[in-house]
Amino acid sequence: MPTVGTSKAFLRDLKKLGTEQRKHAARDAIVLFAKNPHHTSLNFERVLSRKGYHTIRSSIGERILLLKSEEGGGIYTAVAIGDHDYIYRGYFKNR
Helix, strand or coil, X not given: CCEEEECHHHHHHHHXXXXXXXXXXXXXXXXXXXXXXXXXXXCCEECCCCCCEEEEECCCCCEEEEEECXXXXXXXXXXXXXXXXXXXXXXXXXX
16 A cells, blocks of 8 residues: 655645535545545646656645655655646646
8 A cells, every 4th residue: 555745845735625514525535546546536647748757636626746766666746736827737847
């Protein structure tokens, strides 16, 4: 089973989500990913344009961006959360 940590950037994004319901959905998605990364509700997929990056769905409109450790062993860090455009365009814009 994977292990998931969080980055400071992820925690900042999480605070910006606004409602407790959205924050709770994000936390639930991470917990579910740690238990069952292939659960269909997560829609776990690789970001094809960026090595080591994956996404999971926390709600219909929001995704969590995960970075897989180069050391392997199923270690991930949640680095961002937001809508599709933010994850696939905005996050990588200056990286």
